[in-house]
Amino acid sequence: MEKIEYRVENVVGSMDINVPLDLRETYKRLLKLQSEMKDELSRKEGGGVTDWPFLVRHEPKQFPGLILKVRYKVRASSLIFNSGKLVITGAKNEDALNKAGRVIVDLLKRCDIKIEKTSPVEVQNIVASASLDKIVNLEKVATRGRYNVFYEPEIFPGLIYKMREPKVVLLVFKSGKVVCTGAKSRDDISQALDKIDLTIQEYDSYVPEEELPSF
Numbered sequence: 001m002e003k004i005e006y007r008v009e010n011v012v013g014s015m016d017i018n019v020p021l022d023l024r025e026t027y028k029r030l031l032k033l034q035s036e037m038k039d040e041l042s043r044k045e046g047g048g049v050t051d052w053p054f055l056v057r058h059e060p061k062q063f064p065g066l067i068l069k070v071r072y073k074v075r076a077s078s079l080i081f082n083s084g085k086l087v088i089t090g091a092k093n094e095d096a097l098n099k100a101g102r103v104i105v106d107l108l109k110r111c112d113i114k115i116e117k118t119s120p121v122e123v124q125n126i127v128a129s130a131s132l133d134k135i136v137n138l139e140k141v142a143t144r145g146r147y148n149v150f151y152e153p154e155i156f157p158g159l160i161y162k163m164r165e166p167k168v169v170l171l172v173f174k175s176g177k178v179v180c181t182g183a184k185s186r187d188d189i190s191q192a193l194d195k196i197d198l199t200i201q202e203y204d205s206y207v208p209e210e211e212l213p214s215f
Contacts, residue, residue, distance in 0.1 A: 076088055
């Protein structure tokens, strides 16, 4: 059976720098470093740099962590907590996720935070999109899928399919577009797409071409 092609949209990971943080002080140091790095990059580029190398926010009344958005070397965002735990999101692949982890640790070290050993970056969620290249009768899938399915077209146009193995959630649309979330590996994505394709076939829920409206 031919594998269904997919595109990774987002890779989310976590890591631990094993150092408790004073987030208010860390925020102040990052703001100072932000200006210093912009000036440094601008000098290297002959004054042509206008973008910030990273953005940082800390609003403890709204969110308990610090939000860091990296805009140089790699594009990714991180939630940093006072425990020293980090959540990294926005990477397009696993390599970019690991690179983002290294860049963020380097920024914290440049703020005089004594980091000796970090945990490896662990993938928590890979979000991918794909197309089944066929029109799907979502009502049929919802009827046959029962407990694994949530489908309320008045609320959301897609069908939510909770798969047990691999443990992922699939959003299936009438057009055949699919979004897979919750995967821990690319194998999970491939398996999930193959299984949902077979499931829709078993439910006889692909709309035959001869039943499609002609224009």
